[in-house]
Amino acid sequence: MARYSSRSPWQRWLLPVLATVAAAAAGWGLAPAVVRWQIQRQVAIYWPGEVTIDHVALHGVAPIDLLGVTVRDGAGTTLAVFPSITVAVQELGWTGPVAARLAIRGLTLEAGTPEHPITLPVTLAGAVATPHRGALHLDEWRIHYRDMPIAQEIATYLESSDSGLAIDGPVGRLLGSSFAIKLGPLHGPIASGAAGGMVSVETIPLTAIGPLLPAGEQLSHGTATVALAFHRGADNGWLGDGRLHMVEADLRGISLTRKLSHFLGIEDLAPLATAEAEIAFDLAGTVAIVTRGRMASGLPEMAIEPGSRIDLATGRIDASVVLAAGARLGELPLLHPVGTLVKSLTRIRIHGHWRDPEEALFSRG
Numbered sequence: 001m002a003r004y005s006s007r008s009p010w011q012r013w014l015l016p017v018l019a020t021v022a023a024a025a026a027g028w029g030l031a032p033a034v035v036r037w038q039i040q041r042q043v044a045i046y047w048p049g050e051v052t053i054d055h056v057a058l059h060g061v062a063p064i065d066l067l068g069v070t071v072r073d074g075a076g077t078t079l080a081v082f083p084s085i086t087v088a089v090q091e092l093g094w095t096g097p098v099a100a101r102l103a104i105r106g107l108t109l110e111a112g113t114p115e116h117p118i119t120l121p122v123t124l125a126g127a128v129a130t131p132h133r134g135a136l137h138l139d140e141w142r143i144h145y146r147d148m149p150i151a152q153e154i155a156t157y158l159e160s161s162d163s164g165l166a167i168d169g170p171v172g173r174l175l176g177s178s179f180a181i182k183l184g185p186l187h188g189p190i191a192s193g194a195a196g197g198m199v200s201v202e203t204i205p206l207t208a209i210g211p212l213l214p215a216g217e218q219l220s221h222g223t224a225t226v227a228l229a230f231h232r233g234a235d236n237g238w239l240g241d242g243r244l245h246m247v248e249a250d251l252r253g254i255s256l257t258r259k260l261s262h263f264l265g266i267e268d269l270a271p272l273a274t275a276e277a278e279i280a281f282d283l284a285g286t287v288a289i290v291t292r293g294r295m296a297s298g299l300p301e302m303a304i305e306p307g308s309r310i311d312l313a314t315g316r317i318d319a320s321v322v323l324a325a326g327a328r329l330g331e332l333p334l335l336h337p338v339g340t341l342v343k344s345l346t347r348i349r350i351h352g353h354w355r356d357p358e359e360a361l362f363s364r365g
Helices: 009-046 206-212 255-263 270-274 327-331 339-344
Strands: 050-057 064-072 078-092 098-109 118-130 135-145 148-161 164-174 177-183 196-205 223-232 238-249 275-284 287-296 302-304 309-311 316-323 348-353 362-364
Touching: 009 050, 009 148, 135 164, 148 206, 196 206, 206 223, 255 348, 255 362, 270 275
Parallel strands: none
Antiparallel strands: 050 064, 064 078, 078 098, 098 118, 118 135, 135 148, 148 164, 164 177, 177 196, 196 223, 223 238, 238 275, 275 287, 287 302, 287 309, 302 316, 309 316, 316 348, 348 362
């Protein structure tokens, strides 16, 4: 006689289902740790420092959210913090290729001085692929600043080997112009030696920069060229030296220029409609220190004295401007509209925040 189970249908399928759910729950509970391990394992191939992740959020088959991602160099110094990174995995192999699209929201940079971090309202998005161990492709990346697109078509290629990390790029388009960054090879932790590169951007339309300026500031026409060499020192953060050259720039829309002109008794700003400015500077963290600077327009040429400083993070200025030396001053007629400027200006000190009122920001001598 055939024997039949005395268990009900509920009993027959409930236990297997519960066992499956329990196994899945256990596996899903381990999944964040596995994801964290896999990401750190992949990053370690290319980065000589450390990447930590505060929290991994999984949403079924939806993208993975990485919260509180911190990047440190080989000496343990924090370089950057990303509040949120969303990873949409397209192909995943624990020992093979990995391909994904990333969306990064927000960025805080420790620019050599942890007391003055820079928090940037940026969104970065693009594709990442590791076709084989030791190679990494970044492609189709774009950057938005305050919801405004500032860079597109960014691509770079990295390859790790026993001799170090070779980097080709990044290249792309910044504010409508082509840019290129050349990074030096890394032979060990960044803090143990020089690591840096060169950045160059040609003929940026100043109208493209205008929307990025604070309220009340504008640049209606002109172009700018930027070149910057940078490296990270072992003790004093990011260091660099660069050059900014603006041509046919309309500086009438910049409040600092308007306030300086008013302080000098110049009411007609028309000569500033097509100015040329050139500044060479050293960069220590977020502080730019002028080594050479001048501004030429329909007004007498002005020079920015070496040693003048501006903190790009805080907006604080400690600078001096003087009339540039040269025979041009002797050619100015006494009744020229800027005659008052020629006779009275020797040196103007600029000290304070660039938003400060004229009477607090400028002084003579």
